[in-house]
Amino acid sequence: MTVLGGGSWGTTVATLAAANAPTVLWARDPEVSREVAEQHTNTKYLGVRRLPTELRSTSDLSEALAKADVVVFGVPSHSLREVVREAAAHIRPWVPLLSLIKGLEPNSRLRPTQVIAQELPGHPVGLLAGPNLAREVLDGYAAAAVVATVDADVARALQPLFRSRVFRVYRNEDVLGSEMGGVLKNIIAIAAGMADGLGVGDNTRATVITRGLAEITRLGAAMGADRETFYGLTGMGDLMATCMSPLSRNRRVGEALALGKGLEEINVELQQVAEGVKSARTVMELAAEHDVVMPIAAEVDAVINDGRPPVQAYRGLRRVAAESEHHAVA
């Protein structure tokens, strides 16, 4: 199999796969691919962690893909389409294509699997997702993920490729729901971070996360996803790991906003714009189109895009009228 993308998660997934099948990691940066191939490290993204000697690596796309019978895309969402186009000529027919990417394409609002399917029609397309911090997985901590493909037989065939003694792989046929979980959790993680920054306690944080999951589930269901998916590893699991992890960029953005920092300052500190910041307005557009009320996401969007002070946003969250738990409009 071949993993395209030598960042922290691409390298980690390639490491998992290398234990089960011959695996090649493609990194655009020749220094990274040489280091992975020869030193068995990827210091830029993963520090001193040792990678398996069986894991091969190259910066030559045609070489990387020549023998691939599974192709995994682990590049940033904004460069996905370009990489798929470059790769297209080298990918053999019928080979399953899996995305590791969490984020919609700018402007088109397409999900990564949709971008891949547009550029490479005729392949089974799916994703591998879950509450996965690359460093923890590489360090051998137990974790679990989901392979989602429309055809359960394809997922069943892919599961063993990523499995290890400490990494469990489930499958799910709801590609839309599994993929949207990873997109929508980010805005809720910002809200949870704002709660942390305001020092509002474990109750409030649990409430924000629980009601946040309820609202992203409503949007996902309105878009056609299976509600149950949002209660699994790619929804609740990923949301929780993101909201609890001190490392999560989206959570840190919320925390910094609550402490009174400006967005530009935060983006500089984090050295990149967090996914939830980029996608907040898009999520609100989707909510409007599908006629779904999302009070928590709306407050986060107002803070990010309309300069609403976080303390006011937080008051706004509290003011929401509480109705039936299942059928809440708010």
Add this chain to the structure above:
Amino acid sequence: MTVLGGGSWGTTVATLAAANAPTVLWARDPEVSREVAEQHTNTKYLGVRRLPTELRSTSDLSEALAKADVVVFGVPSHSLREVVREAAAHIRPWVPLLSLIKGLEPNSRLRPTQVIAQELPGHPVGLLAGPNLAREVLDGYAAAAVVATVDADVARALQPLFRSRVFRVYRNEDVLGSEMGGVLKNIIAIAAGMADGLGVGDNTRATVITRGLAEITRLGAAMGADRETFYGLTGMGDLMATCMSPLSRNRRVGEALALGKGLEEINVELQQVAEGVKSARTVMELAAEHDVVMPIAAEVDAVINDGRPPVQAYRGLRRVAAESEHHAVA
């Protein structure tokens, strides 16, 4: 309204209610009731926090109940039946009865609302539950809870009694599911605590909590509850607050077990036996009766009741075969 039970949560709920309606707190201990009535504090349970001057308090059950048009039970699960029996003669007909209690009656395995309904038939019975740490609520941190009654009109009438600017109250008609969430989360919180104690990272913790919620949802559904309830405040919300809070007894039990401490030593340290320790075997009995596979709960039960070392239990959790996410048998 009258709240029976002058512990931390009973006192907190009485405080919330006192802002909306004349409220009496009954505490069996005359020193507690006198302090609440005269000093407006409950130092034994709530430190220096000020209680509202409108909140009345007495240790005389007949006086406490004489004018009550709503009665709330906030006593420990093991003394509930006795308190209901004592109170029965003083409670007016038709008055709604609400439980704050999270735990099954020893031996009978009855839920608190079932015990109340047995001893006081003919009243609407329900509960108020959610991710609520008494101190945080009293300190004015935002939180949310659910009033669950079979008749939605009763819940709708009760919602305004507990509501405040920072305390949202939802309603739910699934009494069984809302009540079982509070019981079943404890065993999962012990598992999450074990994960913390073993230092296994945020992924693993998120995975244990997510898959743990999936298995308690399976049991609840098999018992007749609504699956959705487990994804709300009384299920996921309460579970998450319990697993994240440094104060949670059940989480601390798991952590201490993982650090190699014995149960007796832990019980002494915590000054009481945590609910999850008491209920682990009962949960496994319920799982067997309803033919539900609960691998995480089973490992916790084995550690608590069969002396299995936590490290082995943790390995056991990892070994579970991963199948379809929705229809997992494990």
